[in-house]
Amino acid sequence: EAGVTQFPSHSVIEKGQTVTLRCDPISGHDNLYWYRRVMGKEIKFLLHFVKESKQDESGMPNNRFLAERTGGTYSTLKVQPAELEDSGVYFCASSQFRHPNSPLHFGNGTRLTVT
Amino acid sequence: GENVEQHPSTLSVQEGDSAVIKCTYSDSASNYFPWYKQELGKRPQLIIDIRSNVGEKKDQRIAVTLNKTAKHFSLHITETQPEDSAVYFCAAVNSGGSNYKLTFGKGTLLTVNP
Numbered sequence: 001e002a003g004v005t006q007f008p009s010h011s012v013i014e015k016g017q018t019v020t021l022r023c024d025p026i027s028g029h030d031n032l033y034w035y036r037r038v039m040g041k042e043i044k045f046l047l048h049f050v051k052e053s054k055q056d057e058s059g060m061p062n063n064r065f066l067a068e069r070t071g072g073t074y075s076t077l078k079v080q081p082a083e084l085e086d087s088g089v090y091f092c093a094s095s096q097f098r099h100p101n102s103p104l105h106f107g108n109g110t111r112l113t114v115t
Numbered sequence: 116g117e118n119v120e121q122h123p124s125t126l127s128v129q130e131g132d133s134a135v136i137k138c139t140y141s142d143s144a145s146n147y148f149p150w151y152k153q154e155l156g157k158r159p160q161l162i163i164d165i166r167s168n169v170g171e172k173k174d175q176r177i178a179v180t181l182n183k184t185a186k187h188f189s190l191h192i193t194e195t196q197p198e199d200s201a202v203y204f205c206a207a208v209n210s211g212g213s214n215y216k217l218t219f220g221k222g223t224l225l226t227v228n229p
Contacts, residue, residue: 035217041221043159043206043217043222045216057227099217104217105154106160108156
């Protein structure tokens, strides 16, 4: 089966610009999660979708971040306007059932650099 | 909320030696503890996990121990090989609660020198 895919793999943007990250989960996985790792720190939870519904967005840093999952398939995470502290690696993960009741599969991540 | 501390941040060993990475957690309700390995530029992958009703679990050269009383768990890699070089993350979660998101440690960069 195809794994979790993320696009782009890298993005370099200037402060104030907008960036949209995309995640395609494993087919049939209703649960989709976004995590972020800022340089040298822990991987932190951002939010969790079940199908198209946001179950938990308590980890979203602020209102500059907007996540969507229209139709319950792929998801996008938009940062607008980007700030320097948004730099990091953004991971998407999916699971068939709510984790940890089924394994969590991560994508390769999108490395975002804001200059 | 949960807080996970992981040590050391970097670890360098000779091929064939053992490596131990330790984590502590703060929330006594946490009951599931996975370990992820992330090779350079690749995705984090689950390598082993343990639930709170078990004290130790082993899978070939990898083992995890859990001490619920002390709220710490450790990853043990024996007979290390160069391909074990990666960043290792521990994590904790309460699988029975409404807060099911993983809380990760900061990661350990393991380097196995040939």
